[in-house]
Amino acid sequence: MKLIFELGVEGRGMSLMPACDIPEYTLPEERTAPLRLPHVSENELTRHYTALCKRIHGVNDGFYPLGSCTMKYNPKIDEDMAALAGFTQLHPLQPIESAQGALEALHVLGTELGEIFGMDAVTFQPAAGAHGELTGVLLIKAYHTERGDSARTKIIVPDSAHGTNPATAAMCGYQVVNIPSGADGCVDLDALRASVGPDTAGLMLTNPNTVGIFDKNILEITRIVHDAGGLCYYDGANLNAVMGVVRPGDMGFDCIHSNLHKTFATPHGGGGPGAGAVGCKDFLRKFMPGPLVVEKDGRFGFDYPEKSIGRVKLFYGNFDVCIRALTYVLTLGRSGIREAAMNAVLNANYMRVKLAEKFTMAYDEICMHEFVMSLVELHKETGVSALDLAKGMLDYGLHPPTMYFPLIVHEALMIEPCETESKETMDEVCDIYGKLFDLAYSDPESLHTAPHATPVRRLDEVGAARSMILRYSFA
Amino acid sequence: MGSYVPTTAAQREEMLATVGVKSLEELYRSIPQEMLLKDGGLNIPEGLSELEVRERVSAMAEKNRVYKTVLRGAGAYRHFIPAVVKSVTSREELVTCYTPYQAEISQGVLQGTFEFQTMICELTGMDVSNASHYDGATAAAETIPMCRDRKRTKAYVSAAANPQVIEVMQTYCFASNTELIVVPAKDGRTDLDALRAALGEDAACFYLQQPNYFGQLEDASAVGEIVHAAGAKFVMGVNPIACALLPTPREVGADIAVGDGQPLGLDTAFGGPYLGFMATTAAMTRKLPGRIVGQTTDVDGKTGYVLTLSAREQHIRREKASSNICSNQALCAFTAGVYMAAMGEAGMKQCARLCVSKAHYFAAALEKAGCPLKYKGEFFHEFVTEEADPGHRKKVLDALDAAGILGGAEVDGGILWCVTELASKAQLDRAAAIVKEVL
Numbered sequence: 001m002k003l004i005f006e007l008g009v010e011g012r013g014m015s016l017m018p019a020c021d022i023p024e025y026t027l028p029e030e031r032t033a034p035l036r037l038p039h040v041s042e043n044e045l046t047r048h049y050t051a052l053c054k055r056i057h058g059v060n061d062g063f064y065p066l067g068s069c070t071m072k073y074n075p076k077i078d079e080d081m082a083a084l085a086g087f088t089q090l091h092p093l094q095p096i097e098s099a100q101g102a103l104e105a106l107h108v109l110g111t112e113l114g115e116i117f118g119m120d121a122v123t124f125q126p127a128a129g130a131h132g133e134l135t136g137v138l139l140i141k142a143y144h145t146e147r148g149d150s151a152r153t154k155i156i157v158p159d160s161a162h163g164t165n166p167a168t169a170a171m172c173g174y175q176v177v178n179i180p181s182g183a184d185g186c187v188d189l190d191a192l193r194a195s196v197g198p199d200t201a202g203l204m205l206t207n208p209n210t211v212g213i214f215d216k217n218i219l220e221i222t223r224i225v226h227d228a229g230g231l232c233y234y235d236g237a238n239l240n241a242v243m244g245v246v247r248p249g250d251m252g253f254d255c256i257h258s259n260l261h262k263t264f265a266t267p268h269g270g271g272g273p274g275a276g277a278v279g280c281k282d283f284l285r286k287f288m289p290g291p292l293v294v295e296k297d298g299r300f301g302f303d304y305p306e307k308s309i310g311r312v313k314l315f316y317g318n319f320d321v322c323i324r325a326l327t328y329v330l331t332l333g334r335s336g337i338r339e340a341a342m343n344a345v346l347n348a349n350y351m352r353v354k355l356a357e358k359f360t361m362a363y364d365e366i367c368m369h370e371f372v373m374s375l376v377e378l379h380k381e382t383g384v385s386a387l388d389l390a391k392g393m394l395d396y397g398l399h400p401p402t403m404y405f406p407l408i409v410h411e412a413l414m415i416e417p418c419e420t421e422s423k424e425t426m427d428e429v430c431d432i433y434g435k436l437f438d439l440a441y442s443d444p445e446s447l448h449t450a451p452h453a454t455p456v457r458r459l460d461e462v463g464a465a466r467s468m469i470l471r472y473s474f475a
Numbered sequence: 476m477g478s479y480v481p482t483t484a485a486q487r488e489e490m491l492a493t494v495g496v497k498s499l500e501e502l503y504r505s506i507p508q509e510m511l512l513k514d515g516g517l518n519i520p521e522g523l524s525e526l527e528v529r530e531r532v533s534a535m536a537e538k539n540r541v542y543k544t545v546l547r548g549a550g551a552y553r554h555f556i557p558a559v560v561k562s563v564t565s566r567e568e569l570v571t572c573y574t575p576y577q578a579e580i581s582q583g584v585l586q587g588t589f590e591f592q593t594m595i596c597e598l599t600g601m602d603v604s605n606a607s608h609y610d611g612a613t614a615a616a617e618t619i620p621m622c623r624d625r626k627r628t629k630a631y632v633s634a635a636a637n638p639q640v641i642e643v644m645q646t647y648c649f650a651s652n653t654e655l656i657v658v659p660a661k662d663g664r665t666d667l668d669a670l671r672a673a674l675g676e677d678a679a680c681f682y683l684q685q686p687n688y689f690g691q692l693e694d695a696s697a698v699g700e701i702v703h704a705a706g707a708k709f710v711m712g713v714n715p716i717a718c719a720l721l722p723t724p725r726e727v728g729a730d731i732a733v734g735d736g737q738p739l740g741l742d743t744a745f746g747g748p749y750l751g752f753m754a755t756t757a758a759m760t761r762k763l764p765g766r767i768v769g770q771t772t773d774v775d776g777k778t779g780y781v782l783t784l785s786a787r788e789q790h791i792r793r794e795k796a797s798s799n800i801c802s803n804q805a806l807c808a809f810t811a812g813v814y815m816a817a818m819g820e821a822g823m824k825q826c827a828r829l830c831v832s833k834a835h836y837f838a839a840a841l842e843k844a845g846c847p848l849k850y851k852g853e854f855f856h857e858f859v860t861e862e863a864d865p866g867h868r869k870k871v872l873d874a875l876d877a878a879g880i881l882g883g884a885e886v887d888g889g890i891l892w893c894v895t896e897l898a899s900k901a902q903l904d905r906a907a908a909i910v911k912e913v914l
Contacts, residue, residue: 004816025828050563088743088744333520345499391579423490463772
């Protein structure tokens with residue numbers, strides 16, 4: 001379809017700005033470069049974007065089991081609350097006496113998430129998960145720096161980790177020590193013991209891990225790191241499996257980030273805005289980015305921690321995303337949070353067992369909220385890869401699972417159904433996956449060439465990287 | 476209690492049986508029992524029905540004051556938002572989808588982002604834009620690793636930049652063990668002599684904000700020449716509305732242009748979500764952090780869009796990635812794109828002209844009311860009036876507050892005002908009259 005620059009004609013546009021009701025001021029120097037923006041009517045504009053939106057698959061459009069991304073249903077009341085003028089029309093620097101409700105919202109959410117995390121303080125400044133990781137690892141860095149312990153130059157990351165973990169550690173000036181995981185993605189205790197030492201700043205870990213398994217040695221893991229003088233960072237990407245059941249703080253972690261856009265149901269918006277709330281134990285609070293919201297005698301105010309690592313973002317983070325998460329947490333409450341986690345785990349296990357009739361599981365045991373299939377055997381026997389099978393799902397209106405992750409599983413498909421999917425949907429999806437499995441044997445070519453029914457078919461990614469057309473070229 | 480779990484009790488039993496366990500709790504049998512939460516859960520209140528939660532959260536919103544007139548900017552700017560912007564960007568497909576990993580069913584997000592990238596290039600005059608960053612401050616901070624190399628290790632920033640932006644840059648520099656040097660300002664603008672003296676052979680980059688924190692227009696071309704003469708990269712942080720009128724970053728020699736895109740159709744929303752934008756020269760394309768959308772063709776030769784150049788990114792490069800950024804502010808970037816499409820060149824320029832004209836009108840009115848301008852240089856839509864006495868500043872702001880007007884932000888030795896197209900002549904006259912009365 002056409003780009004918006006290819007629509008409309010010069011001279012057309014919308015009437016949005018009034019004429020100037022005061023003397024016009026002319027700047028001494030203005031741009032001479034052209035500003036080639038669209039010349040479209042409101043009708044053209046609306047149709048263009050409506051057409052674009054029809055070429056998007058969202059959670060509202062159908063099953064979206066993107067492993068590690070927790071694509072749960074996004075409640076509409078959350079959107080309604082975030083759209084209240086009492087939140088959207090606030091200036092971030094208006095007097096705090098005039099924004100008590102906004103501070104209260106952050107305080108209530110911080111208190112409830114602190115309890116869910118098992119942490120003593122929470123900041124909402126980080127904008128996303130990776131940004132939360134940066135904040136958390138900087139807390140660890142500030143801790144060692146304050147103690148004058150400059151020998152701690154290494155962060156330990158298991159090879160099953162998300163790519164953001166090693167990238168974050170490197171951004172924080174740390175050397176990354178990759179340690180091997182077992183087939184179940186769990187930490188190899190001997191490898192961990194051999195890696196820790198006086199140069200260990202900390203460990204970054206996701207638990208349940210990226211294979212969907214809860215690392216039962218977690219207390220031993222965090223103890224080994226602590227005994228060596230390091231701190232433990234919890235990557236909350238998979239918190240949805242265990243919220244209300246077990247707390248990262250009780251597993252021995254010192255700080256944590258949680259993706260509010262995963263676990264706490266705020267919409268993903270095509271890849272943001274999210275929010276990466278960071279929690280920490282009391283001894284790290286003084287290093288937190290300021291300001292933190294505090295309450296005294298029913299009044300809310302800001303506190304700037306004394307040894308803060310400094311701001312990681314303007315103002316107080318993605319505030320209006322936090323309003324959505326607040327609405328969600330207040331709705332679910334103590335029982336609902338736990339119910340959501342347990343049903344996420346039930347749904348994953350239900351699909352795992354049903355799919356195991358045909359597919360090979362990377363690790364065929366009770367899993368947490370997600371599980372990984374390995375299509376190595378199918379690929380060998382039929383030539384149909386995980387990618388081919390995923391593309392075949394597109395023709396059924398399904399969003400495929402996460403592909404080729406974690407890296408320790410070959411031909412991986414990682415499935416996370418979430419608690420908001422019904423048994424009927426999962427039954428239907430398992431049937432379709434089964435049909436595609438059979439199709440791999442009966443007509444592999446139809447999967448090599450899939451998808452067939454989408455607005456565009458397989459795209460030339462190599463060509464895109466080579467030709468580097470990254471903007472429209474005006475004639 | 477509210478719940479979004481559709482499974483009935485009967486279905487649950489059936490599913491548990493399929494899995495081969497007796498209870499939901501049994502699914503967690505691999506977790507050491509001593510770690511599990513006791514007494515069935517958390518120490519937080521029970522959930523609420525939708526009706527109750529609506530009342531509870533609405534009550535919080537109602538405790539906040541929404542000012543009818545806002546004369547405060549300092550990093551967040553209330554502008555007019557065309558109705559069509561929210562109509563488009565509240566569509567469910569767009570709101571509820573994730574990163575376009577499956578390009579075939581994500582063409583809408585990808586093409587919208589490609590159009591956004593094009594518009595950012597047009598606005599800044601640069602060759603290439605990424606798909607967005609968290610905000611203007613983190614975008615500014617992440618330009619430093621783009622410019623740093625083994626010999627050029629130090630980063631520089633103007634003291635006339637937004638203090639919060641400087642603080643974020645400092646945090647990122649603490650992370651990467653980079654020295655960040657603040658170049659002093661003089662008369663509300665970057666001190667060019669100090670800049671010349673500061674930049675040495677180890678200078679990687681200098682960050683200049685235009686218009687700067689005090690609203691003043693910097694002599695960006697002169698700054699660019701000094702920075703380039705020292706062999707460093709010239710990074711500009713720009714206001715996107717001002718960009719519609721001012722010489723583009725490219726025209727004044729910038730190597731990288733960043734900024735906060737909030738003025739492009741996003742609510743001030745107590746600080747977020749906003750978006751950072753980031754554009755650079757073709758030569759520096761591969762140094763850009765974050766996602767980039769590129770055009771390509773499908774197997775049938777049809778034009779389509781994909782995430783591209785991902786060999787820079789964390790999911791491929793891990794610890795060798797150019798940044799750890801993964802999620803960005805995609806929906807906000809899409810929103811900015813819709814805003815710019817709706818405004819068009821004429822709308823953007825008229826908006827900028829209204830801002831600059833009204834700001835000058837109000838500045839003159841305040842001068843007449845007894846508030847002299849602190850700095851004498853050209854300005855765009857923000858300016859500082861001199862008021863050394865904090866007591867007087869408070870009196871002025873309190874009087875405006877009582878009239879439903881959010882006055883300027885307090886800065887060292889004065890008040891930083893901002894006027895956008897939203898302020899009518901009548902509102903500005905009234906504000907000036909109130910100020911005159913208290914002084």
